[in-house]
Amino acid sequence: MRAILATALIGAVIFGAPHALNAAPKAKNPEPQQTGMGPAAPAVATQSCPGSDDALGVTRVVEIDTTGGPGFGFQHYKAYDFLNPKEVVLTFDDGPLPTHTRTILAALAAECVKATFFTVGKLAAGYPEVLRQVVKGGHTVGMHTVTHPNLAKMPFEKAKAEIEKSVSIASRAAGVPVAPFFRFPFLKDSPELLKYLGSRNIAVFSTDLDSFDFKRRSPKRLIKNIMSNLGRKDKGILLMHDIQPNTAKALPQLLKELKAKGYKIVHLTPKAPVVTLVEYDKLIEKDVKGLAAGNQRPLSSVVRTISGDQ
Numbered sequence: 612m613r614a615i616l617a618t619a620l621i622g623a624v625i626f627g628a629p630h631a632l633n634a635a636p637k638a639k640n641p642e643p644q645q646t647g648m649g650p651a652a653p654a655v656a657t658q659s660c661p662g663s664d665d666a667l668g669v670t671r672v673v674e675i676d677t678t679g680g681p682g683f684g685f686q687h688y689k690a691y692d693f694l695n696p697k698e699v700v701l702t703f704d705d706g707p708l709p710t711h712t713r714t715i716l717a718a719l720a721a722e723c724v725k726a727t728f729f730t731v732g733k734l735a736a737g738y739p740e741v742l743r744q745v746v747k748g749g750h751t752v753g754m755h756t757v758t759h760p761n762l763a764k765m766p767f768e769k770a771k772a773e774i775e776k777s778v779s780i781a782s783r784a785a786g787v788p789v790a791p792f793f794r795f796p797f798l799k800d801s802p803e804l805l806k807y808l809g810s811r812n813i814a815v816f817s818t819d820l821d822s823f824d825f826k827r828r829s830p831k832r833l834i835k836n837i838m839s840n841l842g843r844k845d846k847g848i849l850l851m852h853d854i855q856p857n858t859a860k861a862l863p864q865l866l867k868e869l870k871a872k873g874y875k876i877v878h879l880t881p882k883a884p885v886v887t888l889v890e891y892d893k894l895i896e897k898d899v900k901g902l903a904a905g906n907q908r909p910l911s912s913v914v915r916t917i918s919g920d921q
């Protein structure tokens with residue numbers, strides 16, 4: 612079987628030395644129609660991290676070959692069990708939002724850990740400077756649609772446009788090619804859309820550990836819930852939201868508890884960046900400008916919880 616995962620120690624990255632992640636990803640041979648944004652810049656940036664023996668740090672970087680659109684996160688996709696006991700992948704959905712995303716970036720930087728951010732296109736277009744800070748922090752950026760609808764309930768062409776526009780917007784807003792990583796809003800997929808993402812070589816991420824951080828009434832309860840869930844499962848892809856104030860408040864202490872309990876952070880990176888489609892690059896030209904000019908929309912009109920399982 613084709614090996615889809617490769618690992619490397621990240622010590623060199625943490626302490627600021629050159630690392631393989633600084634190299635441009637291997638060039639793909641894009642399909643003729645996939646000639647949009649896809650320059651040979653890295654999908655993830657790195658930055659030096661002041662060494663600290665107390666920091667949680669990243670113990671392993673996992674490179675994912677997204678060919679064929681593999682799925683990860685045992686809540687939905689069980690084909691690839693790539694995490695070792697005590698390993699945790701940090702993921703944040705629904706941002707970027709200036710205040711909370713920046714608070715989260717600061718907490719991650721303080722512990723020298725990296726995460727994956729599944730961005731909502733409307734917010735990425737509205738706050739490209741925040742998304743660029745995420746990239747600058749060495750984190751991985753993936754997509755979470757443009758307007759956060761339940762794609763499983765949409766006509767295929769509309770759902771496809773939500774996916775493709777989010778790919779084009781995230782790439783444009785980030786200023787670098789982003790990862791071919793996608794998470795369905797509310798974790799609601801469909802066989803047709805999974806097949807489409809497979810044809811686009813975009814990996815799909817569900818979760819192993821849903822924090823339900825949009826429900827928790829306090830940072831303390833959120834941490835308790837995550838740690839007890841982790842205690843039962845021992846490892847997993849942790850789903851949180853970088854638009855949730857309690858998540859931003861809880862993160863410093865959560866990272867300390869992960870360290871204290873011996874958990875290790877794994878950082879996911881793509882083998883190659885996502886390739887945008889030219890027709891959608893053109894379609895979002897106006898969207899990005901319009902959204903960037905009018906980002907005063909209240910958050911609740913852009914992203915809202917409509918069911919308990921997002």
Ligand SMILES: [Zn+2]
Pocket residue numbers: 704705755759796797921
């Ligand atoms: Zn979401």
